[in-house]
Amino acid sequence: MGDPKYPRRDWKKPKRPLNYDLKMEELKTLGTFGLKTKRELWKAHTKLSRLRHQARSLLALREEVRKKKEPILMNSLARIGLVGENSTLDDVLNLQVNDLLSRRLQTIVQKKLGFKTPYQARQAVTHGHVMIGDRRVNVPSYTVQIKEEEEIHLSSDSSLSKLLEKTQKQDIENEPTEEPIVENTVEQPKVENASQNPEVENSATKPSQD
Numbered sequence: 030m031g032d033p034k035y036p037r038r039d040w041k042k043p044k045r046p047l048n049y050d051l052k053m054e055e056l057k058t059l060g061t062f063g064l065k066t067k068r069e070l071w072k073a074h075t076k077l078s079r080l081r082h083q084a085r086s087l088l089a090l091r092e093e094v095r096k097k098k099e100p101i102l103m104n105s106l107a108r109i110g111l112v113g114e115n116s117t118l119d120d121v122l123n124l125q126v127n128d129l130l131s132r133r134l135q136t137i138v139q140k141k142l143g144f145k146t147p148y149q150a151r152q153a154v155t156h157g158h159v160m161i162g163d164r165r166v167n168v169p170s171y172t173v174q175i176k177e178e179e180e181i182h183l184s185s186d187s188s189l190s191k192l193l194e195k196t197q198k199q200d201i202e203n204e205p206t207e208e209p210i211v212e213n214t215v216e217q218p219k220v221e222n223a224s225q226n227p228e229v230e231n232s233a234t235k236p237s238q239d
Contacts, residue, residue, distance in 0.1 A: 062130045063150065080106070080124065081124070084121040107175075108175065109172050133169060141178070144193075154167055158183055159183060
C-alpha cells in the first residue's frame with residue numbers, strides 16, 4: 030500500500046505518444062465524446078486493459094474455477110451495459126475504448142436530453158443540472174448503469190429545460206422544406222436543316238449578280 034497522500038496513478042500513457050496516427054485518433058475521440066484532456070482517454074484505455082487482463086486470467090483457469098468466477102465479471106459488465114446477458118469472455122476481449130466512453134454520463138445526457146454537442150452536455154452535468162433519480166450527479170465520467178438510464182432528467186430548478194425546448198422549436202422551424210421539382214416544359218424552336226429547305230439551297234447555289 031502506498032502513501033495515502035500520494036495515491037497511485039490510475040492511468041498509463043501510451044508507449045509512443047508522439048505517433049502522428051495515434052495523435053489524430055486521440056483528437057478525434059476527444060472531439061466525439063467531449064473529453065477535456067487526454068488523461069480521461071488514457072484512463073479509459075487503462076480500465077479496458079484491466080478488463081481484458083481479467084478475462085485472459087479467467088480463461089487460463091480450470092473449468093471448475095472459471096464457472097464460479099466468470100459470472101461475477103460478466104454480471105458486473107452487463108449491469109453497466111458493456112456486454113449482453115448471454116455474452117462470453119470473448120466478447121470482453123473484443124471491447125473497444127469507445128464502448129466504455131459511450132457509457133459515460135456526459136454521452137448519455139447528450140443523446141437523451143437533446144444537447145447539440147457533448148461539451149454542452151458536460152457543462153450541464155458539471156453545473157449540477159442533471160439528476161439520476163433523486164440524487165444530483167455532477168461527474169461527467171460517471172458510468173451509468175442500465176437501470177439508471179430511464180431515471181436521468183434535468184433538475185426542477187434548472188433553466189436548461191426551457192432553453193432546450195426553444196432550440197428544438199427553432200430547429201424544427203428552420204428545417205428546409207422540399208420544394209416540388211418543376212420540369213421545364215417550354216418547347217425549344219426547331220431548326221430545320223439546310224437540306225430540307227429548298228429556298229436555302231437555291232440561295233446558296235445562285236451566282237451573285239454583282
